[in-house]
Amino acid sequence: IAGITQAPTSQILAAGRRMTLRCTQDMRHNAMYWYRQDLGLGLRLIHYSNTAGTTGKGEVPDGYSVSRANTDDFPLTLASAVPSQTSVYFCASSESGGEGNEQFFGPGTRLTVL
Amino acid sequence: GQNIDQPTEMTATEGAIVQINCTYQTSGFNGLFWYQQHAGEAPTFLSYNVLDGLEEKGRFSSFLSRSKGYSYLLLKELQMKDSASYLCAVKDSDYKLSFGAGTTVTVRA
Numbered sequence: 579i580a581g582i583t584q585a586p587t588s589q590i591l592a593a594g595r596r597m598t599l600r601c602t603q604d605m606r607h608n609a610m611y612w613y614r615q616d617l618g619l620g621l622r623l624i625h626y627s628n629t630a631g632t633t634g635k636g637e638v639p640d641g642y643s644v645s646r647a648n649t650d651d652f653p654l655t656l657a658s659a660v661p662s663q664t665s666v667y668f669c670a671s672s673e674s675g676g677e678g679n680e681q682f683f684g685p686g687t688r689l690t691v692l
Numbered sequence: 693g694q695n696i697d698q699p700t701e702m703t704a705t706e707g708a709i710v711q712i713n714c715t716y717q718t719s720g721f722n723g724l725f726w727y728q729q730h731a732g733e734a735p736t737f738l739s740y741n742v743l744d745g746l747e748e749k750g751r752f753s754s755f756l757s758r759s760k761g762y763s764y765l766l767l768k769e770l771q772m773k774d775s776a777s778y779l780c781a782v783k784d785s786d787y788k789l790s791f792g793a794g795t796t797v798t799v800r801a
Binding site for chain 2: 611613618619620621622623626636637668675676677678680681682683684685686
Protein backbone atom coordinates (compact mmCIF):
# COMPACT_ATOMS: atom_id res chain seq x y z
CA ILE A 579 0.00 0.00 0.00
CA ALA A 580 1.61 3.26 -1.10
CA GLY A 581 1.57 6.22 1.27
CA ILE A 582 1.86 6.86 4.98
CA THR A 583 0.36 4.79 7.75
CA GLN A 584 -0.05 5.77 11.38
CA ALA A 585 -0.87 3.70 14.42
CA PRO A 586 -2.89 3.68 16.53
CA THR A 587 -5.90 5.39 14.95
CA SER A 588 -6.98 6.64 18.35
CA GLN A 589 -5.91 6.20 21.95
CA ILE A 590 -7.06 7.20 25.41
CA LEU A 591 -4.14 7.50 27.79
CA ALA A 592 -3.77 8.19 31.51
CA ALA A 593 -1.63 11.18 32.42
CA GLY A 594 1.93 10.21 33.26
CA ARG A 595 1.99 7.21 30.93
CA ARG A 596 4.51 6.77 28.13
CA MET A 597 3.17 6.49 24.59
CA THR A 598 4.73 6.01 21.15
CA LEU A 599 2.87 7.00 18.01
CA ARG A 600 4.05 5.07 14.98
CA CYS A 601 4.50 6.39 11.44
CA THR A 602 5.68 4.46 8.38
CA GLN A 603 5.98 5.57 4.75
CA ASP A 604 6.81 3.50 1.70
CA MET A 605 7.52 6.31 -0.76
CA ARG A 606 11.26 6.41 0.07
CA HIS A 607 10.88 10.06 1.05
CA ASN A 608 13.88 11.61 2.77
CA ALA A 609 12.01 14.09 4.96
CA MET A 610 9.41 13.28 7.60
CA TYR A 611 7.44 15.46 10.03
CA TRP A 612 5.18 15.30 13.05
CA TYR A 613 2.41 17.86 13.55
CA ARG A 614 -0.32 18.32 16.08
CA GLN A 615 -3.65 19.88 15.13
CA ASP A 616 -5.78 21.67 17.69
CA LEU A 617 -9.03 23.52 17.08
CA GLY A 618 -8.41 27.14 16.13
CA LEU A 619 -4.63 26.75 16.07
CA GLY A 620 -4.00 24.86 12.87
CA LEU A 621 -1.20 22.40 12.31
CA ARG A 622 1.94 23.00 14.39
CA LEU A 623 5.26 21.29 13.74
CA ILE A 624 6.58 19.20 16.64
CA HIS A 625 9.72 17.56 15.22
CA TYR A 626 11.10 16.84 11.78
CA SER A 627 13.78 14.78 10.08
CA ASN A 628 15.38 15.77 6.78
CA THR A 629 17.10 12.41 6.35
CA ALA A 630 17.59 9.14 8.20
CA GLY A 631 19.81 9.62 11.24
CA THR A 632 18.99 13.32 11.74
CA THR A 633 16.17 15.08 13.58
CA GLY A 634 15.27 18.66 14.43
CA LYS A 635 12.90 20.59 16.67
CA GLY A 636 9.83 22.34 15.35
CA GLU A 637 7.59 24.96 16.91
CA VAL A 638 6.26 22.87 19.84
CA PRO A 639 8.84 20.15 20.71
CA ASP A 640 8.59 20.12 24.52
CA GLY A 641 7.36 16.82 25.95
CA TYR A 642 8.01 14.92 22.71
CA SER A 643 10.95 13.01 21.27
CA VAL A 644 11.58 11.37 17.91
CA SER A 645 14.06 9.04 16.28
CA ARG A 646 14.83 8.24 12.63
CA ALA A 647 16.75 4.98 12.52
CA ASN A 648 15.81 4.31 8.88
CA THR A 649 14.11 6.01 5.93
CA ASP A 650 10.67 4.51 6.43
CA ASP A 651 9.90 4.93 10.14
CA PHE A 652 9.55 8.04 12.29
CA PRO A 653 8.06 7.28 15.73
CA LEU A 654 6.96 10.04 18.11
CA THR A 655 7.24 9.38 21.85
CA LEU A 656 5.51 11.13 24.71
CA ALA A 657 7.66 10.24 27.73
CA SER A 658 5.08 11.25 30.34
CA ALA A 659 1.78 12.34 28.83
CA VAL A 660 -0.08 15.41 30.10
CA PRO A 661 -3.67 16.51 29.33
CA SER A 662 -2.43 19.43 27.16
CA GLN A 663 -1.07 16.83 24.74
CA THR A 664 -4.62 15.83 23.86
CA SER A 665 -4.72 16.48 20.13
CA VAL A 666 -4.82 14.95 16.67
CA TYR A 667 -1.33 14.01 15.53
CA PHE A 668 -0.40 13.88 11.85
CA CYS A 669 2.74 12.41 10.39
CA ALA A 670 3.84 13.68 6.97
CA SER A 671 6.63 13.08 4.49
CA SER A 672 8.15 14.78 1.46
CA GLU A 673 10.85 13.89 -1.07
CA SER A 674 13.18 16.32 0.61
CA GLY A 675 13.01 19.20 3.05
CA GLY A 676 13.87 21.82 0.46
CA GLU A 677 11.92 24.23 -1.74
CA GLY A 678 8.76 22.92 -3.36
CA ASN A 679 8.22 19.32 -2.31
CA GLU A 680 4.64 18.98 -1.17
CA GLN A 681 4.09 17.07 2.03
CA PHE A 682 1.93 13.95 2.10
CA PHE A 683 -0.01 13.35 5.31
CA GLY A 684 -0.93 10.19 7.14
CA PRO A 685 -4.50 9.59 8.39
CA GLY A 686 -3.75 10.90 11.89
CA THR A 687 -3.86 9.61 15.45
CA ARG A 688 -6.47 11.04 17.82
CA LEU A 689 -4.93 11.07 21.31
CA THR A 690 -6.80 11.85 24.52
CA VAL A 691 -4.85 12.23 27.76
CA LEU A 692 -6.93 12.08 30.92
CA GLY B 693 7.43 33.45 14.97
CA GLN B 694 5.47 33.09 11.80
CA ASN B 695 2.15 34.85 11.27
CA ILE B 696 -0.31 33.45 8.75
CA ASP B 697 -3.85 34.83 8.66
CA GLN B 698 -6.91 33.55 6.86
CA PRO B 699 -10.64 33.92 7.53
CA THR B 700 -12.17 31.39 9.90
CA GLU B 701 -15.30 30.58 7.92
CA MET B 702 -16.93 31.23 4.54
CA THR B 703 -20.26 30.12 3.11
CA ALA B 704 -21.20 29.97 -0.55
CA THR B 705 -23.84 28.48 -2.83
CA GLU B 706 -23.35 25.46 -5.06
CA GLY B 707 -22.11 26.59 -8.49
CA ALA B 708 -20.72 29.88 -7.18
CA ILE B 709 -17.14 31.11 -6.77
CA VAL B 710 -15.36 31.61 -3.45
CA GLN B 711 -12.03 33.34 -2.82
CA ILE B 712 -10.06 32.50 0.32
CA ASN B 713 -7.43 35.08 1.22
CA CYS B 714 -4.21 34.43 3.10
CA THR B 715 -1.73 36.99 4.36
CA TYR B 716 1.61 36.06 5.84
CA GLN B 717 4.62 37.46 7.65
CA THR B 718 7.38 34.89 7.90
CA SER B 719 11.14 34.73 8.34
CA GLY B 720 12.04 34.15 4.73
CA PHE B 721 9.95 32.63 1.95
CA ASN B 722 10.41 29.40 0.06
CA GLY B 723 6.93 28.84 -1.31
CA LEU B 724 3.27 28.88 -0.36
CA PHE B 725 1.02 25.83 -0.30
CA TRP B 726 -2.72 25.30 -0.13
CA TYR B 727 -4.15 22.12 1.35
CA GLN B 728 -7.72 20.83 1.58
CA GLN B 729 -8.87 18.97 4.67
CA HIS B 730 -12.25 17.28 4.99
CA ALA B 731 -13.57 16.80 8.52
CA GLY B 732 -11.86 13.90 10.27
CA GLU B 733 -9.40 13.34 7.44
CA ALA B 734 -5.80 14.21 6.58
CA PRO B 735 -4.84 17.36 4.65
CA THR B 736 -4.31 16.82 0.92
CA PHE B 737 -2.20 19.02 -1.35
CA LEU B 738 -3.99 21.43 -3.68
CA SER B 739 -1.47 23.93 -5.02
CA TYR B 740 1.99 25.46 -4.74
CA ASN B 741 3.18 28.98 -5.60
CA VAL B 742 6.73 30.22 -5.36
CA LEU B 743 6.68 32.95 -8.05
CA ASP B 744 4.21 35.83 -8.31
CA GLY B 745 1.14 35.15 -10.36
CA LEU B 746 -1.70 32.75 -10.88
CA GLU B 747 -1.52 28.95 -10.96
CA GLU B 748 -4.61 27.24 -12.37
CA LYS B 749 -5.59 23.63 -11.78
CA GLY B 750 -9.05 22.81 -13.06
CA ARG B 751 -11.67 24.44 -10.82
CA PHE B 752 -9.01 25.62 -8.36
CA SER B 753 -6.58 28.52 -8.85
CA SER B 754 -4.03 30.03 -6.50
CA PHE B 755 -2.46 33.47 -6.67
CA LEU B 756 0.66 34.83 -5.00
CA SER B 757 2.09 38.31 -4.45
CA ARG B 758 5.36 38.03 -2.57
CA SER B 759 5.81 41.80 -2.20
CA LYS B 760 2.41 42.04 -0.45
CA GLY B 761 2.74 38.81 1.54
CA TYR B 762 -0.58 37.75 0.07
CA SER B 763 -2.15 34.75 -1.58
CA TYR B 764 -5.64 33.61 -2.44
CA LEU B 765 -7.25 30.32 -3.38
CA LEU B 766 -10.12 30.57 -5.85
CA LEU B 767 -12.67 27.79 -6.00
CA LYS B 768 -14.94 27.93 -9.06
CA GLU B 769 -18.17 26.07 -9.86
CA LEU B 770 -18.52 25.05 -6.25
CA GLN B 771 -19.73 21.54 -5.51
CA MET B 772 -21.06 20.11 -2.25
CA LYS B 773 -17.91 17.98 -1.94
CA ASP B 774 -15.86 21.20 -1.73
CA SER B 775 -17.18 21.73 1.81
CA ALA B 776 -13.94 21.41 3.80
CA SER B 777 -11.21 23.36 5.55
CA TYR B 778 -8.61 25.04 3.37
CA LEU B 779 -5.17 25.50 4.88
CA CYS B 780 -2.65 28.12 3.79
CA ALA B 781 0.97 27.18 4.59
CA VAL B 782 4.27 29.00 4.02
CA LYS B 783 7.73 27.47 3.82
CA ASP B 784 10.18 29.73 5.64
CA SER B 785 13.93 30.32 5.29
CA ASP B 786 14.64 27.06 7.17
CA TYR B 787 12.31 25.21 4.79
CA LYS B 788 9.86 24.51 7.61
CA LEU B 789 6.15 24.72 6.82
CA SER B 790 3.97 27.00 8.97
CA PHE B 791 0.21 26.70 8.67
CA GLY B 792 -2.62 29.14 9.11
CA ALA B 793 -5.54 28.04 11.28
CA GLY B 794 -7.59 27.15 8.21
CA THR B 795 -10.77 28.45 6.55
CA THR B 796 -13.88 26.29 6.81
CA VAL B 797 -15.92 26.56 3.61
CA THR B 798 -19.54 25.46 3.68
CA VAL B 799 -21.27 24.95 0.35
CA ARG B 800 -25.07 25.27 0.45
CA ALA B 801 -27.46 23.81 -2.11
